[in-house]
Structure formats: C-alpha cells, structure tokens
Amino acid sequence: MTYAPLSKWSTDDVWAYLSTHKPLWEKDHSELFKLYAKASGDECQFITHLAQSSCGGSRFGCWVCTVVSWDKSLQGFIDTGESQLKPLNNFRNYIKLLREDKNARADYKRDGRAVYKNGGLGPFLSKTRIEIFTKLLEAEAEFLSLGGEKELINSAQILEIQKEWDRDFDFENTALQIAMKFNKKGVCMQDKKQKILHEEILEDIVAKGGSVEVGLDDVKSLLQKSLEICNIYGERGVNSAPAKIKEEVEKLLNDKSTKEEE
Template sequence: MSQKYKRAWIITFSGGKDSTCVLQLMYEMITKLPKDELNPTYAILSDTLVEAPNVAVYFKNIVKAINLDAKTRGLPFEIIVAHPSPQNEFWVNLIGKGYPSPTRIFRWCTERLKINPMKSIVKNIVEKHGSAIMTLGVRKSESMNRRRSIEKRTVSEDGFSKHDDYENVLIYSPITEWLTEDVWSYLTTQNPPPWGISHAKLFSLYSQASGDECQFIIDKSQSSCGGSRFGCWVCTLVNEDKSMQGFIKSGESSLAVLNEFRNFIKEARENRSMRCDFKKDGSFSPGPFTSSARKEILRRLLRAEAEFKACGGSELISDEQLGMIAKIWEKEFDSESSCITISKEFGRMQNIEISTPILEDVDLIDTTSKGGEAAKRIISEIVRKEGIKDNEIYEIIMKNIDDETAKLGESDDIL
C-alpha cells in the first residue's frame, strides 16, 4: 500500500455480496503485499442481535474463518463485530420501554442498533491510528438513488472523498462501476476466497430470498434494510418481509413462527388499545405500548421462541435482556415481577427468585423523569429507610401508581 496513505483501513462489511467482494479484494491484496508495507486493517460487521437466524449463523462462521486465517498468516487484519449497547438493544426498547415497533417515520432502531455501535468502533480505530480510509461496497448500477449518492460526492484524483462525520476518515469505493454480474463472477468463478470457505452459502442465501442487499449503514440518510436478505427478522419498516418469506418457501419452515411474530408486532403498533393515549410530553397521540401490551408481546415472543427451539432453532432473547426488561418494568409500572413470572412460564429465568421488589437504581432509566416513576422511587426509598415490613400496603400503593401511570402513558422520553 502506498506510503502516502499509511493509515488504518476500515472495511464496512454487511455480509452481502458487494461488501464481501470488497472484503475479499482487500484481503487478497493484504496477503500478497510484503508485511512491512501493510496498513492495520479492520472490517466492521454490524450484528443487531436480531438478524435472521440462518444469516446470523453464516455471519458467525465467516467471521471465525477469516479471523483465524488472518491470525495464522500473521496479518494485521481483524473483523470486529459491532453490537448495540445493552440499553439500546431491540427487545429492551420494544418490550422494556414500550417503544412501538419501528416505522419509516419513527425509525428508532437504525441509529441504536447499527449507526452508534459502528461509530464507536470507528472512533476507537481513528484515535488509535490517527486517521483511516473507509471502504464502501456501493455500486452505481444498484439504483438511480445509489448512482446519485455516489456521483454527488467530491472525489479526489486518487479516488477518495471526505467522510461527513469524521474529520480524519476518507472514503474509498472500489467497485462503483461494477455490474451485479461482475460481482458474482468474481465471487463464484474467478477467485476462491483466501480464507478457505467458499461463497456457496452466500450464493444459497441469495438464491433462497428476494429483495435487495442491506448496505452497511453509516448515517441516517441511507434507506432502511427492511425486507433485505441481510436485514433484521423483526423489521417492521416494510409491509411484508419478502426475504423471510423467501427463506420459508425455500425450505426454512422453522422461520414461519418468527415471521408470524414479526407481523404481530407490526399490527400491534396500529392497535390503539395496545398504546397509551398520551405521549410523555402530554400530547394527545398514541404513545408507548401499555404495560399489558408489553406483557403480551413478551409472552408471544417467548412462545415463538419455544416453537422455534423445538424445530432446532436458538433463543430469540437473552437472559440478560430479560433481566433488564424486568428492572425497567419495576421502575415504570410493575410491582409483581411480571417479567420473571412470564419468563418462567416458558422455562426461562428459572434460577431467579420472585419476591416483592424494593426498587434499585437502574442506569437504563432517566432518574430525572417525573410522575409515577419518581413517586415509586420516593416511596421505595422511604420503605428502605424506615424499614417498613407491611408488603401488602406497599403493593397497594404501587398498584395505584401503576394504574395512574398507564393512564398518563409515561414511558421513555422520546415518545
């Protein structure tokens, strides 16, 4: 690599054909250059924790294979998997805080699940190395919107453009002029990947599903990945998840229960009986999911998980996420450990004892919020300090606050 650009390289890797093509081009170059000429190189893969299960397995295997190969060769290369922070995970927001399932207007998921985790990693890389060049797997032939997006960027004579969010990051898009057939020809006939695993599974995923590839999202101006081959299985930004339907028709019948749940949470946001009447700012419009709706969504998710696992699938929500949801519910409306009780109905959280909660400070909740949450926190503190033992009185008070809070529609401050 040119000493003129002796800076870190960052490969944005969505797992789709175009980003895989760029990844392989870069990796092949790294394996052929003298090691003293190599720049530190990173690929970033975004894992929202709600990827389609068959795609998640593919991601896990490909990351493991490439990182092992790079280590064996002694290359300064690593794929880093970006995850959302615990308080920004999908289930914590949807079921815990009551965020309605995302729409194209209220697309709360993209920034929390994809953009922020990626930005955090890029920031760390730039701070470590001083500057970086980011490669994108974008092509003009994808669509007119993509062509316009590529052509409006000011590109230097060396092929670089400035990144809008990072002063010390340049963007390089090596396959902008490639056609779809060029990409597939490169991946399937001309160049077997250096890490030793063929692209047969990738090709199979594309042949099974329909819809466009989900590009690696770096800012909110980009379109959503709803319905793409490599999007989230819970995505409600589209009317139908055609990729999931394609997987099911191609033999992945165990995914049918996931598709049914996805349709349920999409319909739930339009069901006024499942939404609070007020937003937290007091405006009279549908607010967050009610406490009863959140309980129903959790119960349906765990039922779907049980059916999916019976067909050989994996867990859909982690114990850590269930625990965080339980704490949020305690803070907002629940004095009966409902999350734990519901989880136990489906064989989850079996080692957690149910007891009358004395609320604890939880980082997930804004301690400056008003109304029922603040009242419950004050009462809990009094109970703690005064050593009150009458749990019946405590529960009655908390239940009354729960009822009033539900009427007011209190929830997270963005709703």
C-alpha cells in the same frame, strides 16, 4: 472525498465478482450462494444474458424488523423448507400490525406531551408490553420444537426487561414469572425489598392510615396502578396523571369507608 466503488455496481456485477474471486479466508462463496438462494425462494442460476434475473436481490437484516411490509427473505427461507422459521415470521407480522395500533399505545408520550396535540404515537401500554413478551416466548418455544437451534431471548435480556418494567409499572416480577412458565434457564424470582419503595415503608404508611382500614395489598395495588396511569397519561393536560391518581385514591378510600359503615 469519499470513494464508494460498489455504489454503481448492479447485483449481477457483485455476483460476477464473487464467482471469480476467492474470499480472504479459507472458504469459497458457495455458502453465500446457498443462503441467498433460499432467501429468494429459488435456485441461483448462472446469468448468461440480461433477461435472466439473479438471486442476489434478497434483503438481510434483523428478523423482527418492521420497516418492510413483508419480509421476502424470511418467507423465502420458509418456502424452501426452513419451516422452523414460521413462528419468527408470524411474530414479526404480529409486531408489524401492533406497531400502528393506537389502542395498544398510551395517549401521552414519555415526556408528557399529548399525542392528540403533537401527533405520532405514545409508548406501548403496560398490558401490551406484557402481551408482546409472552408472544415472543411462545414463538421461541414453537421455534425450538420445530428444530430451531438458538433461543430468541436469553436470561440476561429478560432481567433487563424486568428492570425496565420495575421502573415503569411492575411490582410483581411479571416478566420473570412469565419466563419461568416457559422454563427459561437462568431466570429466578428476585427479592423486591431492595427497591426504592421498600415494603417496610408501605407498612408504615398503612399503620398511619387513620380511621379508614387500608391494607398493604391496597397500597401496593394503588402504587402499581399509579405507575400505569403515569405510563398512559403523562404529567400534563386535563386528564393528567396526578388527576387520575387522585381519582383512584378517592375511589379506594370511599370504597373502604362504605364497607366500614356496612
């Protein structure tokens, strides 16, 4: 059996208990009262009859959560003078709108299933992921300039993002480059030669390219575009990734052949 004593309690019951019982640690509940008062955008009041509303109905969770349409708690803090939280609220609202934007999503899911056949949404496009990351760092810079005390994302997390981007679409340390523009501590450029696609291998491919003059930059650009295509189209369907990649290769070779003839 499961015993849940608080499941039948009202908000007023909870506050009544907290106001008459001290916590197990060496403090009282005054800080908690202040926290919920700010989140409610009002002052906590003593409840003398049921017509009065308590201030303990605010919801607390991840500040960037998009489950709710409007984060009343975060807005409540802003309304009571915590102006440094405005950039966080703006970023959350931006993410909320972007989450439902089909133009920001790939047409195929990561397992190759087409969105138009199976419903739902595909993963964010590579350009959208870069945009989200940039806007997060912009929000962090504004937050800190307004008196915020903690960074929104640390260097270790940025390095993990770069690893994901390396695997999905990126050859240029894009996340690290963006982070360095915002002077993030502990972030520096990494040597890409330790990746699976070593540059020496690409140079060997270029050397064996035949009569058409294809440079190393061309091959690297083509590989990056190929990864982006896989991210967008998946591996199945009429407009599958292999077909799209083949088009890009043919386009590159035709363009180089035309230039040589000229």
